Amino acid sequence: MDPPADDSSQIGTVGCVAIDAAGTLATATSTGGLVNKMPGRIGDTPLVGAGTYANALCAVSATGKGESIIRHTVARDVAAFMEHRPGLTLRDAAARVVGNTPRGDVGLVAVSASGEVCMVHNTTGMFRACATEDGHTEVGIWTDAAAGGHSVSIGL
Numbered sequence: 760m761d762p763p764a765d766d767s768s769q770i771g772t773v774g775c776v777a778i779d780a781a782g783t784l785a786t787a788t789s790t791g792g793l794v795n796k797m798p799g800r801i802g803d804t805p806l807v808g809a810g811t812y813a814n815a816l817c818a819v820s821a822t823g824k825g826e827s828i829i830r831h832t833v834a835r836d837v838a839a840f841m842e843h844r845p846g847l848t849l850r851d852a853a854a855r856v857v858g859n860t861p862r863g864d865v866g867l868v869a870v871s872a873s874g875e876v877c878m879v880h881n882t883t884g885m886f887r888a889c890a891t892e893d894g895h896t897e898v899g900i901w902t903d904a905a906a907g908g909h910s911v912s913i914g915l
């Protein structure tokens with residue numbers, strides 16, 4: 760099958776963030792890159808701080824146009840907000856970072872040390888899901904207007 764001419768793709772990135780019972784945070788991101796990418800291109804996914812980042816405060820995995828994610832050091836910037844702006848929710852930190860990137864370029868999933876989950880995107884949609892130990896599950900594709908725009912956030 761020929762790749763779509765408009766660079767849109769359904770084969771994109773799989774990102775995962777997790778927190779365990781001890782509060783340990785982890786992230787992982789896997790991708791085939793973008794359709795029609797330049798040979799040899801290295802996107803944001805394997806660049807720690809761009810598409811993938813975790814520390815003691817939060818874990819972040821990004822998807823979208825890697826060039827924008829690299830330029831804005833998306834994953835690390837979310838962690839930097841959490842580090843330098845105590846009191847800011849993960850959702851607010853993520854919304855600020857994603858909001859500073861070009862519309863249509865970036866989405867991310869993240870979880871904080873307190874167990875706050877957020878899934879934010881400025882794209883039309885982002886396939887996403889969340890599951891907790893106590894059985895809560897949630898899936899989404901499009902913008903969740905009830906969550907105040909383009910994000911879903913769950914206090915766990």
Ligand code: ASP
Binds near residue numbers: 772810823824826
């Ligand atoms: N961020 C990936 C890249 O630019 C692509 C994706 O997320 O679908 O390589």
